[in-house]
Amino acid sequence: MVTARDIRDLLDERPDLEPAITAVLEPNDPWTFEDVDVDSGAFGELVSRGVVTKTDDGYVVADREATRQALTGEVSEQADSHTAEFDLSLPSLPNTRVLTGLAGALAVVVLLRITTFSTVFQGEVVLTANDPYFYRYWVERMLTNPDTTLTTVPGGIAKGEPLLVATLWLVSSILGGTKAVTGQVFAWYPVVSALITGVFVYGLTVEVTDDRRIGIAAVVFMGTVAGHGLRTSLGFADHHAFDYIWLLLTALGATVIVRDAIDARPLTSLRTVAAMAAVTVGVAAQTLAWDAGPLLLVPLGLLIAADAVVAVYTDRDPLRSGGPLIIASALGAGLVWIAHTSFDWHTTLVVISPALLAAGGVGVVLAGTLTHRFDLPTTGLAGVTVIGAIGGTIAFTRLAPDLWARIEQSLNSRLFRTDSIAETTGLFGESGGWLLLIGLLLFVGVPYLLWATYRVRNDSKWLVPVIYTWYFLALAAVQIRFVGQLGPFLGIFGGLAFVHLAERVDVARPPTPFGGDPVRDIGTPDRQTVFAVGALFILLGAFGAAQVPLKSSQIVHTQEQFQTTSWMSDHAAEHNNEYPQNYVFSFWPDNRHYNYFVSGESRSYGYARANYGSFVSATDGGGWYNRLNNRAGYVVVTPNVVGNDSQLGTRLYREHGSGANGTDGLAHYRLQYVSSDEQYKVFTLVPGAVIRGTATPNATVTAETTVEVEGASFTYTRQTTANPNGAYTLRVAQPGKYSVPNGTVAVNESVVNNGTTITENTGS
Structure with a gap:
């Protein structure tokens, strides 16, 4: 031929x-x-x-x-299927127009993710959200230890996200290892991840569609998925952005392997070997990057099974594509095992997941090969595959009951948990979050996903995007955190829809999957075409694109909040407060941010999450002071703590601890700072000065002073009742000159901080 x-x-x-x-x-x-x-x-x-x-x-x-x-x-x-020699040919690069179009698409992705620039770079690098400060904490501590190696990754990290932390540590170390450098690495790594992911999406799309226009459009539509944009935005340096790289690398490699099998390219071709290497690295990295990484391997297992069935249906040898996928999975399992035994990374349960994937793949491909060789019915293979999966699961529960129990526990704690954390809620809840997180792409892309799903019976090229998209759509329906994984794959179908609809309105040639010739050059559009294409994008993608910066803005730490944080940091340094006296007690989604800059202890927000809600809804200020004393130094309150008049959150935020609305005021919570927008108010925990004096027996005694703090001026009032002899004692949290029944009494700061008792006639 x-x-x-x-x-x-x-x-x-x-x-x-x-x-x-x-x-x-x-x-x-x-x-x-x-x-x-x-x-x-x-x-x-x-x-x-x-x-x-x-x-x-x-x-x-x-x-x-x-x-x-x-x-x-x-x-x-174009490989020559009749040659047996090792093929070292390299793929040709896109031409200048295609590269320009791809660069433009990637620029859109980046621009939508750096809208938080001014809030991330505020003199200090202020990461967004909460979890990034956990990883920053550990990386900086690893950098300060000259003996740090891959074998000394801290225990909690080694069983959680070892590859992520090790990579960030290594990159930061290479670039200088300073705190400033580390901040820059953490700020920019999610954006770099989005860029790399975008390139992989382009490659995968072109591999499937043979249309570079669709590849470019897919990158743009990936960029408009707010759930993906949020997790790859500037400063949001948690593990998800890292996961996307390896997930897409695996999917791209698997797509090339399937495509090469369809085109009967030799297994020794450089393309196929490189694709196997990509799957090998992707499988290993996905497993090592996150303790729930095995969830990201499931679609690869589904692909191996589906490819075997489709291959038999289309009279193609399943071993031609299944073999390289299994070999790559096994090699990935080997890399994971080496990391586990050499560095003590991850638990046995996580480590064996790629090996189980490879073992299951062997059974499926073997059954498919026998079905193909003996010309048996395809439906029989599908049935054997399902029965084998069920039988294998049952056998695993019997042979390894302890591991199975840990799998169930992991699924319950990771995938099927129900708590107050927003990312664990479902995509299709009552709030309509799917529209804000995905935009109209769900409407635009799903019809083409259904079309491709039908087409895979005769065209295996579509297997990877179809399987991965359905899988992550199902996971996102359970937890919205998986919208980030869904975005790149759904973007492929958004790109296909965009080019197809552009052809329908006569501004583009037919897309290759719908009968058009392969498109290797996007050409140079005229002004009319540019306007028409722009209008079509506004119709289909503008809403989603607008949601990306809006969602990102919801997780930033504003300038007013960081100024609040800086005030606490300066105050702690000025008063030589050390942990836990400089620990910040706050609403948990901000707790790591505050404590990274103030106490330096940002590895956990567990105490705040377990106690802050009960604290702000309680009424016993003295009891909570006793609990928090010697455990925290600063308490931050915001408008969302306001409840009824008797609750501590309301009394602190609205009344500044002063008596009002029938309450006597609070004695141990000294307001010290109010942000310029009055959203953040900082209290320090103090013993409080005790004023002792006399008044009319059984009378209500009021002590009152005017307080000036940074950002606010208010009247602080405390009340009590004199005893039958006319004696009273009253504890106050603010220094100042108090008016009392028999005149005034001066309370200075040292008295407040030491809990000293003073009398009306002596003052302080």
Whole structure:
């Protein structure tokens, strides 16, 4: 059979034949000599060289794809299925126009993710959300220890996200290892992840569709998924952005392997070997990057099973694609085992997951190969696959009951948990969060996902995006955190929809999957086309694009909040407060942020999460002071703590601890700072000064002073009742000159901080 290289060699020898070759591609096969505008001499040359062949019904182009690639000069992308030697050909790079289009798409992705720039860079690098400060805490401590190696990753991290922390530590160390450098690395790594993921999405899309326009559009639509944009935004340095790289690398490698099997490329081709390497690295990295990483391996297992069934259905040997996928999975399992035994990374349960994937794949592919070789029914293979999966699960529960119990526990704690953390809620809840997290892409992409799902019966190229998209859509329905994984795959179908709809309104050529020729060049659009394409994007993608910065803005620490944090940090340093006297007690989603800058202890927000809600809703201020004393130094309250008049949250935020609405005021909570927007108020815990004096027996005694603090001025009031002898004692949290029944009493700061008792007539 003629190959692209044969035709390219012919064109190099006879460039005058290019118009003839172009002409014979125009009619649909079969056709007659009269259907093409080619002279007889050139036509005879094409027939003699095997470019055109004669059939009973007329003439046909021997290999249209090879012919098109030869015309565009991309002969390296067409493998010669009849050669057995090791193929070292490299894929051709896109032309300048395609590279420009891809760069523009990636620029859109980046611009949507750096809208938080001013709140991330506030003199200090202020990471967004809560969890990034956990990883920053550990990386900075590893950097301060000169003996740190991969074997000394802290225990909690080694069983959680060891590869992420080790990578951030290594990159920060290479770049200088200072605290400033580490901050920059943490701030920018999610954006870099989005860029890399975008490149992989482009490659995967083009591999499936043979249309570079769809690849570019897919990158843009991935960029408009707010659930993905949020987790790859500037400063949001948690583990998810790291996971996306390896997930897409695995999917891209698997797509190339399946495509090479369809095209009958030799297993020794550089493409296939590189794709196997990609899957190997991806499987290992996904497993090592996150203790729930095995969840990200499941679609690869589903792919191996589905590919075996489809291969048999289309009369293709399942071993041709399943074999490389299994080998890559096994090699990935080997890398994971080496890391586990060498560095003590992860538990046995996590470590064995890629090995189980490879073992299950062997059974499925073996069954598929036997079905194909003996020409057995495809439905039988599908049934055997399902029964084998069920039987394997049952066998695992019997042979390894302890591991199975840990799997159930992990699923319950990771996937099916129900708590107040927003990311654990479902996508299709009552709030309509799916629209804000995905935008109209769900409406736009799902119809094309359904079309591709139907098409996989006869076109295995679509298996990877179809399986991965359905899988992560199902996971996102359980927990919205998986919208980030869904976004890149759903973006592929958004890109397909966009180009198809553009063709429907006559501003683009037909997309390749819908009968168009392979598109290797996007061309240079005129002004009318640019406006039409822009209008179509506004219609389909603008809403989602607008949600990306809006969602990102919800997790930033504003300038007013960081100023509050800085005030506490300066105050702690000025008064030589050390942990736990400088611990900040706050609403848990902000707790790591405060404590990273103030106490330095940002590895856990467990105490705040377990106690802060009870604290702000309680009424016993003295009892909570006794609990918090020697455990915390600062208490931060915001408007969301306001409840009824008797609750501590309301009395602190609205009344500043002063008596009001029938309450006596609080004695141990000294307001010290109010942010310029009055959203953040900082109290320090103090013993409080005790004022002792006399008044009318059984009378209500009021002590009152005017307080000036940074950001606020207010009247602080405390009340009590004199005893039958007229004596009273009253504890106050604020220094100042108090008016009392018999005059005034001066209370200075040291008295408040030491809990000293003073009398009306002596003052302090």
